[in-house]
Amino acid sequence: MKELDTLMKNRLEEKIKQARQKRRKLFCLFLTFGYPSIAATERLILSARDSGVDIIELGFPFSDPLADGPTIQYSSQESLKHNPSIRDAMRLVERLRRKGCELPIVYFGYLNPVFSYGEIKFAGDAKTAGFDGLILPDLPPEEETLLRRECKRKNLCLVNLVAPTTSDERMKMLVRESQGFVYYVSLRGVTGVRRSLPSDLASRVKKIRKMTSKPVLVGFGVSTPNQAKLVARISDGVIVGSAVIREIQKGILSAERLIKRISRAVHSEPHKPL
Amino acid sequence: MKQPDLKGHFGPYGGRYVPETLVKACEELTEAYAKVRRDPKFKKELTHYLTSYAGRPTPVYEARNLSAYFKRGRIFLKREDLLHTGAHKINNTIAQALLARRLGKTRIVAETGAGQHGVASATAACVFGLKCVVYMGAVDIERQSLNVYKMKLLGAEVRPVMSGSQTLKDATNEAIRDWVTNVEDTHYLIGSVVGPHPYPMMVRDFQSVIGRETRASFLKNHGGLPDYLLACVGGGSNSMGFFYPFLKDKKVRMIGVEAGGEGVSTKHHASSITAGRPGILHGMKSYLLQDKNGQVQLAHSISAGLDYPSVGPEHSHLSDSGRVQYVSVTDTEALKGFDLLTKLEGIMPALESAHVVGHLSKLMPKIKKTDRMVICLSGRGDKDIHTVQQYF
Incomplete structure (x- = not known):
């Protein structure tokens, strides 16, 4: 029974429930697995937890990351120099769980490495290792229905992305099918640092929030603590990736400082229900 | 069975594995193509260009x-x-440029390896008054310099791709990234029977x-x-x-x-x-x-x-x-x-x-x-x- 409990437990869902009760905005941090090294990724996840990060999106590198801008392309290429396997990423999460880290961790990655690993096997192994969710940016709900079913069975949250170009009808379907939270892609384009946020962001997010009780997190282009604060004000949480990855190039300490600042900015916004 | 199915599957292959931002553009294109496929006016116009222009x-x-x-x-x-x-590339670029014009797009992006598709895209863009950006791997630019120069003469902008292996694969990534960013006014003119549905079917039909x-x-x-x-x-x-x-x-x-x-x-x-x-x-x-x-x-x-x-x-x-x-x-x-x-x-x-x-x-x-x-x-x-x- 105890084993079954661990398997069915989902830290992401628990975190979301807590956040709702505490009216806390969610800060989801994207890190490229193995950049600049697996040890560095481990350290960053642990310090992120201490800085108040709510969710880790662990990006498994891919040779052809076509939704990503130059920063994440670079970190992926650097990580790939060490030929990391999905198994390595699972080992890291296992290690973190053994160390008592209970931060929700979501696997982010392009479909091919998962497909190559074996989709059904992946869902089971990822859950056992301690992953709580899955984001596959190049997998629309129309494809790979087997993987979807398996994720549901294993209680691994498969998060859907909604884009500025998504039609209303499709948005309803994506929001309904999304598990855990809804990932709103703030802009037309690839990931990366932007000077300003798109003008229709608030109205788009509002529309999605009216459709669902699931939290709506906004990613792509959020890079400064101030932007994060603004986005947190109009949504349920913020996803930051490229800005932190860019900071890692200057040094881990520098990145950790930025994570702390963004975390403070996000959490300074009290949750206001619609 | 007719290939592909409605979602673009050829047996277990094909489909549409794209970031959400591109789903709408793919759907629009599928719809537009379904219309022109049966439109005698489009056929006539295409045949006209294929015979009197392309040869x-x-x-x-x-x-x-x-x-x-x-x-x-x-x-x-x-x-x-x-x-x-x-090369045969012109069959497809003329047809897609015609289609892009129908969709109201003012700009095309294309990837190219040998430069043939780039030249054919730039050529079609000239004929139909479209702005043309061609992505080409830096390695390919080196080995196909003549085609690069031709594209420039035709008024296209050739953007060198420095990521990955700096060849066709990476040029395709970069063209898709451009399309994701500028999807409102841009048509992605794929040069082969690859990519998300409807491209493999559409380019096959045009060829x-x-x-x-x-x-x-x-x-x-x-x-x-x-x-x-x-x-x-x-x-x-x-x-x-x-x-x-x-x-x-x-x-x-x-x-x-x-x-x-x-x-x-x-x-x-x-x-x-x-x-x-x-x-x-x-x-x-x-x-x-x-x-x-x-x-x-x-x-x-x-x-x-x-x-x-x-x-x-x-x-x-x-x-x-x-x-x-x-x-x-x-x-x-x-x-x-x-x-x-x-x-x-x-x-x-x-x-x-x-x-x-x-x-x-x-x-x-x-x-x-x-x-x-x-x-x-x-x-x-x-x-x-x-x-x-x-x-x-």
Whole structure:
């Protein structure tokens, strides 16, 4: 029974429930697995937890990351120099769980490495290792229905992305099918640092929030603590990736400082229900 | 069963594996294409440009010297190399540019390997008054400098791609990233039967004029169908367009020739069907060159146009079903093919098409003396002369 409990437990869902009760905005941090090294990724996840990060999106590198801008392309290429396997990423999460880290961790990655690993096997192994969710940016709900079913069975949250170009009808379907939270892609384009946020962001997010009780997190282009604060004000949480990855190039300490600042900015916004 | 299904699947291949931002654009394109497909006005306009501008129909030429050299069979060449801009690529770019104009798009982006598709895109953009941006790997820019210059003369902007292997695969990534960013006013003019649905189907249909003409010409002039069709396969647009109208003619045997680079037993080749396994890249599921971790491997070929680690999904399906046989020809064999066709027929083939000629020395001894075969000569060799210069 105890084993079954661990398997069915989902830290992401628990975190979301807590956040709702505490009216806390969610800060989801994207890190490229193995950049600049697996040890560095481990350290960053642990310090992120201490800085108040709510969710880790662990990006498994891919040779052809076509939704990503130059920063994440670079970190992926650097990580790939060490030929990391999905198994390595699972080992890291296992290690973190053994160390008592209970931060929700979501696997982010392009479909091919998962497909190559074996989709059904992946869902089971990822859950056992301690992953709580899955984001596959190049997998629309129309494809790979087997993987979807398996994720549901294993209680691994498969998060859907909604884009500025998504039609209303499709948005309803994506929001309904999304598990855990809804990932709103703030802009037309690839990931990366932007000077300003798109003008229709608030109205788009509002529309999605009216459709669902699931939290709506906004990613792509959020890079400064101030932007994060603004986005947190109009949504349920913020996803930051490229800005932190860019900071890692200057040094881990520098990145950790930025994570702390963004975390403070996000959490300074009290949750206001619609 | 009709291929593809409504969601763009050819058996287990194809589909639409794209970031959410692009779903709407793919849906719009699918709808628009479904409309023009049945629109006689579109057909008429396209035919007008294909005939009076691009130079269709292209001849089917009997290469008697080449046949005599092998002492058996009759070899014919479908002369796509005679088209405006020097290759079959123009069939597709004119059609897609027409479609882009209908969609109200003012800008096209394209990827290119050898530069042929880039030149053909830039050319079509001129005709229809569209702004044109071509993404090209930095390595390819180096080995195809003449085509780069041509594109610039045609008013296109050539953007060098410095990421990854700096070849066609990376140029495709970058073109898709541009499309994601500028999807409102931009049409992505894919150059081959690859990418998310509806591209593999649409580009196949636009290139099918090659096979239709060949079929009609053979029936008219030779009172029957050919026994063999041969074409090179990179992404696979010339071969798909060539094979497609013959798929139901069970007696016509078809051979797709992949680029074998330094040999399929080495790491330096581009034979996705021969040596790859199914995977997902550029919005489609198809055979893919990849390592054990599912990372895409670099393709290698002497011809930039075949230097692609995957292949059109319909080819993957046709390989699995056994309808088309896929073989691999090395750089060295392709160069021999180039030399042979040049010396015997006075036709310098593109290095892509030279792969097909390179396969003849293996195939010809096995055929019946009376067999007739048609090779799709997809392009001319002008662009490759400086590459060939290093060998002869």
